[in-house]
Amino acid sequence: MKRLAYMVPLAVFLVLAGYFAVGLKLNPRDLPSVLIDQPVPAFDLKPIKGKARGFSSEDLKGHVTLVNVFGSWCVACVAEHPTLMEIAKLNLVPVFGIDWREKDPDAGPKWLARHGDPYTLVGDDPDSKAAIAFGVYGAPESFIVDRRGFIRYKHTGVIDADNWSATLWPLIQELRKQ
Amino acid sequence: MRMILLLLAMMLALPAHAVEPSEMLKDPALEARAREASKNLRCVVCQNQSIDESNAELARDMRVLVRERILAGDSNADVIDYMVSRYGDYVLLDPPFKTTTYVLWFGAPLIVGIGILVAVVFYRRRPEEALQTKVAKLSAAEEKRLQKLLEDDEA
Numbered sequence: 001m002k003r004l005a006y007m008v009p010l011a012v013f014l015v016l017a018g019y020f021a022v023g024l025k026l027n028p029r030d031l032p033s034v035l036i037d038q039p040v041p042a043f044d045l046k047p048i049k050g051k052a053r054g055f056s057s058e059d060l061k062g063h064v065t066l067v068n069v070f071g072s073w074c075v076a077c078v079a080e081h082p083t084l085m086e087i088a089k090l091n092l093v094p095v096f097g098i099d100w101r102e103k104d105p106d107a108g109p110k111w112l113a114r115h116g117d118p119y120t121l122v123g124d125d126p127d128s129k130a131a132i133a134f135g136v137y138g139a140p141e142s143f144i145v146d147r148r149g150f151i152r153y154k155h156t157g158v159i160d161a162d163n164w165s166a167t168l169w170p171l172i173q174e175l176r177k178q
Numbered sequence: 179m180r181m182i183l184l185l186l187a188m189m190l191a192l193p194a195h196a197v198e199p200s201e202m203l204k205d206p207a208l209e210a211r212a213r214e215a216s217k218n219l220r221c222v223v224c225q226n227q228s229i230d231e232s233n234a235e236l237a238r239d240m241r242v243l244v245r246e247r248i249l250a251g252d253s254n255a256d257v258i259d260y261m262v263s264r265y266g267d268y269v270l271l272d273p274p275f276k277t278t279t280y281v282l283w284f285g286a287p288l289i290v291g292i293g294i295l296v297a298v299v300f301y302r303r304r305p306e307e308a309l310q311t312k313v314a315k316l317s318a319a320e321e322k323r324l325q326k327l328l329e330d331d332e333a
Contacts (some may be wrong), residue, residue, distance in 0.1 A: 034266040035264070041264075101235060101236075121306075126240035128235075128240070128243075129239075129240075132236075133264060135266070
């Protein structure tokens, strides 16, 4: 009995170490979205400079879409951009861009001119109205929206070839069948 | 003296407020309500500051949105509900009291309770143990030897 009591600190240590081992690998920014299976928030975004039209929540209905939140100030978006360009080139899914928090109205268009424009339509969101409605924490963030205009998936961070082919693309194909 | 005062002044940690004059509402009553609502809303990019304290750009936009909604006639509860519907309970600095957060609310008191219980049991058992291991008295011969040893030590 006494000998067992001496094992208690060791057992406590092992349990704590187990929790820490798991906890250290979790991403604190990876927060569950409450918007999954909710309709897209109603918004109507103005076009960015040089474009004829922006887009509204109505434009997302009737087809499966990828909504991508980006900004010219966002460093990770540069890393993500070639993947989006490829998706657009292969015509895999229409990508709608929310140009988030541009202080300078020229910055977004310039950035797209430099890196290429993969977007079907781009909306300007200088004061985070749409971003907050989508529960966005940072850029890049992307949402897969189904035909009915419901948010089905939220991807935090950069879309790359790996997570595209492992998660996003299979889901898009699945949603198209519905 | 002046130096000391200056150092003391530097040590005063004042609560930071990030609300800029340009953001404030003209009606002081509504502004007070906006401040109240903002204090319980987490700045989602800084994780442990309220939007009232944070200088982050997203926090600023959230403060402005809070004010717009209040001006549009929303109650503070409506404003907070809206933020929760977008960001989940995470956006609240005070976690709500519901089934998924019971561990959070009851966990700490429960562990303290267990600790107290263990301590009480442990200390109650000790006098009994002491009785069981009672030391036998020295015999006359041993007493004598001890006395001698002590005397030797003194000499």
